[in-house]
Amino acid sequence: MSKLQPVRGTRDIFGEDARRMAHVRRTFARVAETYGFDEIATPVFEFTEVFKRTLGDTSDVVTKEMYTFEDRSGDEITLRPEMTAGVARAYLSNGMAAQGTVRLYGHGPMFRHERPQKGRYRQFHQIDAEIIGDPSPQADIELLAMAWQLLTELGLAQATVLHVNTLGDPESRQSYRAALVDYFSQHKDRLSDDSRTRLERNPLRILDSKDAGDRALVEDAPRFADHLTPAAVAFFETVCAGLGRLGIPYTYDQRLVRGLDYYAHTAFEFITTALGAQGTVLAGGRYDGLIEQMGGPSTPGVGWAAGIERLGLLLDQAPEPARPVFLIPMGEPAADRAQVIARDLRARGVRLEVDYRGNLKKRLNRANRRAARWAVILGDDELAEGGASLRDLDSGEQRRVALDDLAAVLLADTAGQTGH
RNA sequence: GCGGGCGUAGCUCAACCGGUUAGAGCGCUGGUUUGUGGUACCAGAGGUUGGGGGUUCAAGUCCCCUCGCUCGCCCCA
Structure with missing residues (x-):
């Protein structure tokens, strides 16, 4: 059973699984086109630099999950663990800034060297949508509206809950981060082991720790809301008002965070309880600092990605095969x-x-x-x-x-x- | 990377306190029937019981290792 097996965490997709995934992809493509997005396909591998720069040297994805290797010409290559970095690179490589705001959608396989679980694979597939060049909250709203329409058309809108939060602008973040580090450092002895490392690497992550002791500490931790600049508050309120106007139900979740510095303002996740520990089905946010960090001009962006397998798993019934x-x-x-x-x-x-x-x-x-x-x-x-x-x-x-x-x-x- | 559970035919499962040629249903192939289906009957193919080692007169069954699957942690879609 050793030779003729697919590599751990990978699998063959055919029959009902293939139909479920195709249905997700097609529905997404139709909805995205409807919202004025153009398709983009970027390579499944990039120079390792592309991901290192955008994801940061300390993130888990970079430190222990990337499929990285040296190719025959000695270049450091990495199979993409997510799509945004590649799309941002393509935006720069092809001088898309000249087009003004671009709206791009795509799909394909992603790779992460993780322990497989239900709805989690080493090669998995995502659909992805990005709006690059638009700094306004309207872009966030449209992106969320599109996500909601997709989930609705897939019959999954009721099965998920939209969590939203704001990470503020850079000033808000720095101020809050400092306050958090200060607070948790004082209670370092009561933190879980995991959270102690988070304190060094990624203090915001402590907020969504599952450890009971951590949660108690989080209760009394400083609140992001108290550190938001007026501009950040206004941005977030605009997004929320838009959601309300469109009738998209959501919950404000202050514990929803993103670790990396280039994230700003809106962060969101559509979560289900039907997939065990892999509850996040579609997630995204605003990444105004990413393209600059990559070496391009300061350029705002928002986007989201969703797991095709996870969405397919949630469909209550697989599409019937066509009748010949x-x-x-x-x-x-x-x-x-x-x-x-x-x-x-x-x-x-x-x-x-x-x-x-x-x-x-x-x-x-x-x-x-x-x-x-x-x-x-x-x-x-x-x-x-x-x-x-x-x-x-x-x-x-x-x-x-x-x-x-x-x-x-x-x-x-x-x-x-x-x-x- | 860490912890728990599970590996018998393509699929779902049997096989007593270890006991001799490992069974069934479904599916597959052929036949009853070159010409009328969802039914029936008959036959056949398909297993190194995930792999390796050990204990024993004897291992699918007990022990160790390994691989795989699965659930949880970390992290994430």
């Missing part, structure tokens, strides 16, 4: 004709499978198992008169149809169901 037409030629001459007939029908858009083997009973049986809608039976009798027997596999009705009319008849019926 089953072409059944009986005998050699019919089989020869069937090749041409099949090609012509497919060229006109009929979803068609041909079954050449076994007696009619067996073949109709297979047609059932493939959930075929129609069986087209082609035998000597039919061929003699240039027609075929068309059998409705739901009702059992059967009639003769001229070969020339076949495509029209089948397309008239399947038009409504071959969608997806």
Whole structure:
């Protein structure tokens, strides 16, 4: 069982899983286009620098989760652990600043070397949306509106809760961070081990610790709200008002944080309780400092990403496979004709499978198992008169149809169901 | 990276306090039937019981290691 197994944390996606994920992707693409986003596909690997600079040297993702290697020419390469860094790099590489604000969406595999769990893989897939170049809270609102519409169309809006918080502007953050460090340092002895390291590396993270002792301390910790500048407050209130106006339910969650310095203002997560410890299904926020940190001009940005597997897992039922037409030629001459007939029908858009083997009973049986809608039976009798027997596999009705009319008849019926 | 649970056919599961050729259902292939389905009957293929080592007259069953899956922690989609 060692050789023919996929690498830990990776898996083959087919059948129902593939259908669930395709449904998520297609729904997302449609909604994103509707909001005026253009598709972008960036490479699945980048120079390691790209992620190191944006994620910071101390984040968990960089220190212990990246798939990093040296390629044959000696370059340090990393499989992308998330999409934003690559998109930001593409924005700079292609001089997109000249276009003004850009709205980009994309999807694809991401890689993190973590312990797999339900809804968590080492290769997983995300959909991603970014608005780069727009400093206004309107951009945040649109992005959230789009996320909400996506979840609604997937039937998941009720299954998730939107948590929002503000991380303020840089001044707010610095002031708050200092206050937090000060406070927790005084109670260092009561902090959990994990949180003691957080205090060094990423003090905001202590706020969402799951440790009971930490939580007690957090109760009395300084509040971000008390350290926000008036401008930061105004920004956040605009976002919240927008959510209210659009009828998007949310809860203000002061413990929702992002560790890295380039984040600013809005942070949000859509959370479900249906996936165990992997409750976050779609998350994002504003990253006004990121592009500058990467070496570009100061450029605002907001975005979010969602796990396709997680969304797919939450769909209460998988999309049904499309129902094909089953072409059944009986005998050699019919089989020869069937090749041409099949090609012509497919060229006109009929979803068609041909079954050449076994007696009619067996073949109709297979047609059932493939959930075929129609069986087209082609035998000597039919061929003699240039027609075929068309059998409705739901009702059992059967009639003769001229070969020339076949495509029209089948397309008239399947038009409504071959969608997806 | 740390801790708990679990590994028997493609899938879901049997196999007593260790006991001799590891079974069943579903699925798959063929037949009853080159021409009418969702049913039936018959037959067949498919297992190094995840892998390795140990204890024993004897291991799917007990012990150790390892790999994989799974749940939680860290972190995150």
